[in-house]
Amino acid sequence: MPVPRYAYLGPAGTFTEAALRQVASPDEARYLPQTDVVSAIEAVRSHQADFAVVAIESTAEGGVTATLDALAVGEPLVLLREMLVPVGFTLVAAPGVRLEDVRRISAHPHAWVQCRRWLAEHVPGAVHVPATSNTAPAALIAEQVASGGGPQLAFDAALVPPPAVAHYGLEVLAEHVEDNDRAVTRFVLVGRPGEVPPPTGADKTTLDVHLPSNEAGALLDMLEQFAARGVNLSRIESRPIGDALGRYSFSIDAEGHIADERMGEVLIGLHRVCPHVRFLGSYPRADDVQAVVRRGTADEDFVAAREWLRSLRAGRTH
Numbered sequence: 031m032p033v034p035r036y037a038y039l040g041p042a043g044t045f046t047e048a049a050l051r052q053v054a055s056p057d058e059a060r061y062l063p064q065t066d067v068v069s070a071i072e073a074v075r076s077h078q079a080d081f082a083v084v085a086i087e088s089t090a091e092g093g094v095t096a097t098l099d100a101l102a103v104g105e106p107l108v109l110l111r112e113m114l115v116p117v118g119f120t121l122v123a124a125p126g127v128r129l130e131d132v133r134r135i136s137a138h139p140h141a142w143v144q145c146r147r148w149l150a151e152h153v154p155g156a157v158h159v160p161a162t163s164n165t166a167p168a169a170l171i172a173e174q175v176a177s178g179g180g181p182q183l184a185f186d187a188a189l190v191p192p193p194a195v196a197h198y199g200l201e202v203l204a205e206h207v208e209d210n211d212r213a214v215t216r217f218v219l220v221g222r223p224g225e226v227p228p229p230t231g232a233d234k235t236t237l238d239v240h241l242p243s244n245e246a247g248a249l250l251d252m253l254e255q256f257a258a259r260g261v262n263l264s265r266i267e268s269r270p271i272g273d274a275l276g277r278y279s280f281s282i283d284a285e286g287h288i289a290d291e292r293m294g295e296v297l298i299g300l301h302r303v304c305p306h307v308r309f310l311g312s313y314p315r316a317d318d319v320q321a322v323v324r325r326g327t328a329d330e331d332f333v334a335a336r337e338w339l340r341s342l343r344a345g346r347t348h
């Protein structure tokens with residue numbers, strides 16, 4: 031059996047790597063670090079990787095737009111699993127730097143927003159130097175230290191995941207600098223379409239849907255497909271399609287599995303009323319919360335109703 035290859039946002043020590051470790055240990059898989067989520071997703075499309083692990087949603091920012099946009103177009107891919115990683119940050123620097131000397135802080139844009147209040151209070155006026163990942167600046171500091179001082183860095187300190195501190199041998203300026211101690215990021219395992227993971231009773235289905243242009247009530251029509259079948263949504267976001275102003279696609283996470291009768295009926299309904307529906311997979315929920323099945327929406331209810339219709343069509347009257 032060939033060793034499965036996983037593309038993910040590196041370098042080593044990112045939260046994305048923590049999510050990947052929940053899927054496959056480095057002893058049984060090849061980890062392929064990438065500089066951004068789009069490259070990780072494209073590595074699967076180009077067959078350089080078998081799977082990608084990417085952030086899709088965070089308690090700080092909602093949907094990760096780079097991921098949503100990369101999944102919405104191009105060769106179809108599917109989500110196979112979701113992983114949750116608690117997120118917190120440590121402010122680090124090269125040895126010798128003091129907190130009062132810090133003016134420029136390197137951080138992934140999502141990390142910066144998650145520490146904004148702490149930074150405004152403790153390092154007022156600090157300038158954000160955007161980084162490609164949470165550990166990219168850590169690797170640069172470690173390189174500079176290893177090269178005995180090397181070329182000057184464009185920043186004085188960096189926000190990094192706590193496990194990266196020991197990995198890169200960094201100096202801690204402050205711990206727990208995150209504003210929300212319940213921050214979580216949701217990651218997904220992305221693969222090429224094939225078999226859909228079996229239903230577990232606690233599943234999610236991800237879709238990308240376009241609405242008919244210039245039609246009053248089109249959004250309501252689309253949402254009614256879910257509401258009428260008792261399917262709850264856990265995320266819905268609009269993203270520009272890009273071909274004209276005012277044209278948006280809707281990225282949706284719905285509770286349930288495509289194998290559930292009610293979800294099947296939702297997809298049939300969406301196919302009827304929406305010009306474009308991309309199925310991005312049904313997969314087990316990381317929190318294992320079972321879907322609440324509203325009265326009249328269990329599999330048996332749909333099967334019985336279909337049987338009743340069949341008998342009416344066959345000439346019976348009840």
Ligand SMILES: O=C(O)C(=O)C[C@]1(C(=O)O)C=C[C@@H](O)C=C1
Pocket residue numbers: 039043044045046047085088094117138140141162163164165191215
């Ligand atoms: O995986 C990482 O460490 C990242 O840098 C990425 C990322 C993200 O894309 O949202 C992951 C988790 C945190 O919410 C901040 C940044």
